[in-house]
Amino acid sequence: EIIESGVTGSNGFGYFFFRRNVYQIDPITRSALIVATAPISVVHIAGVFSYSASNGKIYLGAVGGGNSRPFFEFDPLTNRIIQLANLPVSLDRHKLVHYSNGRLYIEGGYRRDANGFFLESGVYRYDPSSNDWTKINRIYDNRESSEVFRTFQY
Numbered sequence: 001e002i003i004e005s006g007v008t009g010s011n012g013f014g015y016f017f018f019r020r021n022v023y024q025i026d027p028i029t030r031s032a033l034i035v036a037t038a039p040i041s042v043v044h045i046a047g048v049f050s051y052s053a054s055n056g057k058i059y060l061g062a063v064g065g066g067n068s069r070p071f072f073e074f075d076p077l078t079n080r081i082i083q084l085a086n087l088p089v090s091l092d093r094h095k096l097v098h099y100s101n102g103r104l105y106i107e108g109g110y111r112r113d114a115n116g117f118f119l120e121s122g123v124y125r126y127d128p129s130s131n132d133w134t135k136i137n138r139i140y141d142n143r144e145s146s147e148v149f150r151t152f153q154y
Contacts, residue, residue: 004044007052009076015058017046022074022081035079038072041065045072048087053099059126061087061094061106073128088124088133103127 006016006025014025022036022045038045041064048061048069058074060081069087074080087106094109104126110117125134 005046005050007050007058009052009058010054010056011076013076015050015052015074015076017044017050017060019043020045022079024076024079036074036081038062038081039083041068042070045081048091049094049097051097051099051104053104055099055102059097059099059104061097071126084128085126085131085133088135089120089122091120102129 004016004018006014009015009024012027014027016023016025016032020038020040020042021034022038023032024035025032042062043065044063046060047063049059050061051059053059056075056077058076060072060074062070062072064070067090069090071084071087073082073084075082089106089109091109091111094106096105096107098105098107106124106126108119108121108123110119112118123136125136126132127134
């Protein structure tokens with residue numbers, strides 16, 4: 001699990017996610033302000049991933065109680081958190097998260113267990129209009145690397 005993570009918002013602020021809180025970071029005043037808090041059932045609001053999409057929303061793969069993997073959309077313009085359909089697979093980290101043509105994609109990842117790492121090579125597509133996940137066929141195999149590639153915007 002990732003205990004904290006952050007992204008650049010499309011509104012000029014940065015966002016940092018720690019436990020259940022969403023912090024807005026103002027680069028001009030160098031200040032941080034809690035602007036939202038996830039439901040009490042959430043352990044880490046961005047414990048799996050955080051991704052700032054081109055639609056202006058920030059998508060958060062969370063860690064809930066037990067082995068649950070809640071999924072949220074955070075709107076930086078309204079500071080509103082909306083719970084969406086749970087993540088389709090319970091992984092600690094995803095290899096790649098991206099947003100294209102109005103949909104969010106998760107490509108593989110891994111989960112640690114007592115015997116090491118469990119790799120999942122599936123590709124899942126989230127459609128915001130229907131609030132559901134679909135497993136789609138992979139065009140290529142990315143099992144040759146167990147590295148997790150993070151993204152950032154500068």
